[in-house]
Amino acid sequence: MDIQRISNQDGHFACSKYGQQWAGPDGDRLTLALALLKQLSAETIALNSFADHLEYTPSVSIDEIIQLSTGWIIDEDASLQLHAHRKGFVVAITESKEEPRWPDFDTTEIPVETQNELNEQWNAEVSGVSQGAYVSQAQHVLASSSRLGLMAQVNQEKLVWPPRQLNSSGQRIDSPTVQLSETATILTWTRLSAAGAPSEFSGRAPVLDGVGTVLVAFDEGPKGVFMLADDENGVPEIDGTVRFEIRRLYGQDGVIHYGLKAILTKS
Amino acid sequence: MVDVAMVGAGQTKFGNHPLGLKGMWSEAIEQAISSVDHGIQTTDVDEAFIGSIAFGGSQLGNTAALLTEHSGMEGVSVRRVENACASSGFALRDAWMAIKSGQADVVIAGGIEKMNDLSTSRKRYWLGVSGDTEWERLAGLTFPGTYALTARRYFHEFDSNHDDLVHVSVKNHMHGFENEVAHLRKQVSFEKAQSGFMVADPLTLYDCCPTSDGASAVVLVADHLAHKFTDTPVWVKGSGAGSDHLALHDRPSITQLRATQAAAKRAYATAGISANDVDLAEVHDCFTIAEVLATEDLGFASRGEGGRFAREGEGRRNEGHVTINASGGLKSKGHPLGATGTGQAVEIFKQLRNQAEPARQVRDAELGLTHNVGGSGATCAVHIFGRDR
Numbered sequence: 001m002d003i004q005r006i007s008n009q010d011g012h013f014a015c016s017k018y019g020q021q022w023a024g025p026d027g028d029r030l031t032l033a034l035a036l037l038k039q040l041s042a043e044t045i046a047l048n049s050f051a052d053h054l055e056y057t058p059s060v061s062i063d064e065i066i067q068l069s070t071g072w073i074i075d076e077d078a079s080l081q082l083h084a085h086r087k088g089f090v091v092a093i094t095e096s097k098e099e100p101r102w103p104d105f106d107t108t109e110i111p112v113e114t115q116n117e118l119n120e121q122w123n124a125e126v127s128g129v130s131q132g133a134y135v136s137q138a139q140h141v142l143a144s145s146s147r148l149g150l151m152a153q154v155n156q157e158k159l160v161w162p163p164r165q166l167n168s169s170g171q172r173i174d175s176p177t178v179q180l181s182e183t184a185t186i187l188t189w190t191r192l193s194a195a196g197a198p199s200e201f202s203g204r205a206p207v208l209d210g211v212g213t214v215l216v217a218f219d220e221g222p223k224g225v226f227m228l229a230d231d232e233n234g235v236p237e238i239d240g241t242v243r244f245e246i247r248r249l250y251g252q253d254g255v256i257h258y259g260l261k262a263i264l265t266k267s
Numbered sequence: 268m269v270d271v272a273m274v275g276a277g278q279t280k281f282g283n284h285p286l287g288l289k290g291m292w293s294e295a296i297e298q299a300i301s302s303v304d305h306g307i308q309t310t311d312v313d314e315a316f317i318g319s320i321a322f323g324g325s326q327l328g329n330t331a332a333l334l335t336e337h338s339g340m341e342g343v344s345v346r347r348v349e350n351a352c353a354s355s356g357f358a359l360r361d362a363w364m365a366i367k368s369g370q371a372d373v374v375i376a377g378g379i380e381k382m383n384d385l386s387t388s389r390k391r392y393w394l395g396v397s398g399d400t401e402w403e404r405l406a407g408l409t410f411p412g413t414y415a416l417t418a419r420r421y422f423h424e425f426d427s428n429h430d431d432l433v434h435v436s437v438k439n440h441m442h443g444f445e446n447e448v449a450h451l452r453k454q455v456s457f458e459k460a461q462s463g464f465m466v467a468d469p470l471t472l473y474d475c476c477p478t479s480d481g482a483s484a485v486v487l488v489a490d491h492l493a494h495k496f497t498d499t500p501v502w503v504k505g506s507g508a509g510s511d512h513l514a515l516h517d518r519p520s521i522t523q524l525r526a527t528q529a530a531a532k533r534a535y536a537t538a539g540i541s542a543n544d545v546d547l548a549e550v551h552d553c554f555t556i557a558e559v560l561a562t563e564d565l566g567f568a569s570r571g572e573g574g575r576f577a578r579e580g581e582g583r584r585n586e587g588h589v590t591i592n593a594s595g596g597l598k599s600k601g602h603p604l605g606a607t608g609t610g611q612a613v614e615i616f617k618q619l620r621n622q623a624e625p626a627r628q629v630r631d632a633e634l635g636l637t638h639n640v641g642g643s644g645a646t647c648a649v650h651i652f653g654r655d656r
Contacts, residue, residue, distance in 0.1 A: 143401070187420060188423070190412050190416050190419065191465075191467070192407065192409065192466075198405075198407065199392045199395065200404075200405065210468075213406065215416050215515060224406075225402065225407070225516050238423050249406075250405065257405070259405075
């Protein structure tokens with residue numbers, strides 16, 4: 001996600017492009033941390049009290065989300081510490097376990113009603129019992145390396161993604177071992193209105209003026225469907241390219257499911 | 268091998284139906300039974316296959332037993348057939364196979380769905396349960412979305428644009444206008460269909476079929492019994508089915524349905540005919556782009572020519588080589604999911620016996636085809652019907 005980053009003698013700090021009051025329609029302190037970690041060379045890091053400041057519990061462990069999507073390794077003995085602001089949507093990487101001195105960031109005015117509506121929808125999704133399609137938390141964990149890290153299986157010299165069990169010869173395909181490239185080409189796209197959106201997203205769709213979705217092809221062959229993020233000012237084009245970032249996908253049964261969303265890189 | 272005859276067919280009106288599940292199914296059975304010219308009893312039925320996605324979850328288990336119990340067929344061997352929107356197309360195929368195999372002589376195939384007594388959120392849920400939940404639906408796609416992706420790609424690959432889909436919509440509303448059992452009996456102008464509100468870009472409201480309640484049923488019998496029940500049976504001359512990857516992104520191409528192509532190839536082969544021989548076809552136009560693809564995949568138009576086929580009105584009743592969706596199709600007649608496939612067979616039964624409303628009767632039709640698709644093309648059943656054995 002587009003972040004504002006400040007690096008000073010205390011460490012690296014980041015908030016969303018909107019400022020520290022809001023992390024965006026599908027962002028939170030975890031996605032901010034992922035964006036900041038991606039900008040730095042991967043090392044080891046301790047989570048410190050970071051998890052205590054997340055609004056909701058992820059369906060996959062924070063360690064796994066960070067490791068799969070950024071390459072950083074979680075180690076509680078690491079010298080670098082990940083922090084999250086208790087109130088604001090700001091994260092930091094420092095060498096101290098003490099709460100850092102938080103810098104001030106620029107703020108973009110976003111209608112409070114929009115923020116509140118989206119926050120209410122996320123809350124309703126997470127706290128409600130699923131009325132929509134259901135993928136169990138265990139299933140999310142099983143496929144997490146593919147969902148969060150774009151890991152593909154190898155079958156007869158071709159890559160397979162998303163993962164499947166047997167090939168057309170009835171032989172079991174091994175677990176994913178190859179990471180797909182982090183960009184892909186748009187084959188087609190749509191924008192679903194509130195009326196056309198899945199029930200999981202029907203609360204947020206009208207606030208966001210619809211849900212953008214792309215079908216893309218990776219250079220290595222596999223294709224996939226992804227929701228668009230940060231596409232307020234862009235219209236997808238066939239043969240255009242996207243990159244991927246971890247965002248909130250949807251909330252269900254007390255947890256937030258995170259996954260990759262597509263970001264337009266060329267229109 | 269035994270030949271299979273359709274000797275009765277009936278359905279409820281499609282739309283917002285006042286009756287519940289048991290009432291709708293009973294009405295379809297009543298209609299089917301009463302359409303058998305020389306009479307038939309429900310006790311004559313050996314087997315029954317009922318297609319349904321399970322109408323909003325109100326009776327997920329043992330659906331079929333409940334319905335047969337309430338339609339005078341208690342004790343009959345029955346099961347629910349589920350293949351998303353192709354459920355009753357596959358129920359029809361199962362019924363055909365039961366007779367073909369010699370295990371049954373009189374079989375009911377039908378389908379039912381009750382959608383309009385659900386809350387909006389439940390309806391959305393049930394309309395979406397047949398897609399790839401993990402990698403497609405939860406990436407933001409519903410069926411309007413998958414077909415919108417297909418439409419945009421089709422426009423990119425071929426000489427076609429949204430106006431071609433508008434032609435499909437206008438034609439099917441024109442056909443359905445005279446159909447007494449259609450859900451949306453209204454004609455739509457080209458300009459109005461062009462300017463519907465966007466559901467899933469580039470598909471507008473007028474590209475999408477309605478969500479309907481309905482039930483339908485047909486009576487199939489072995490050849491040696493056909494003339495016991497009627498002097499004018501409609502012969503089920505061919506049946507074929509196919510499947511494909513559930514998710515669009517796993518398919519080699521999203522502008523053709525391999526399940527349809529496989530089903531059509533098998534159905535034509537068993538009937539001993541080709542696409543050129545078909546006089547009328549009820550195709551699965553859940554979205555207008557689906558009809559464009561169907562005309563190609565069934566062999567009525569060449570690859571990439573489906574848009575032109577629609578633009579030039581080749582599927583209009585009694586105008587082109589083949590009439591496409593004389594009933595109004597899913598777009599106008601309606602789409603009660605599990606009831607659609609056998610609903611298509613009911614239409615062919617009427618048309619081939621010259622029993623459709625006079626204003627919409629297809630002239631001199633000898634061979635009819637039904638094409639019933641599950642979801643975005645993961646499953647498909649195609650049947651060929653003829654006036655002659």
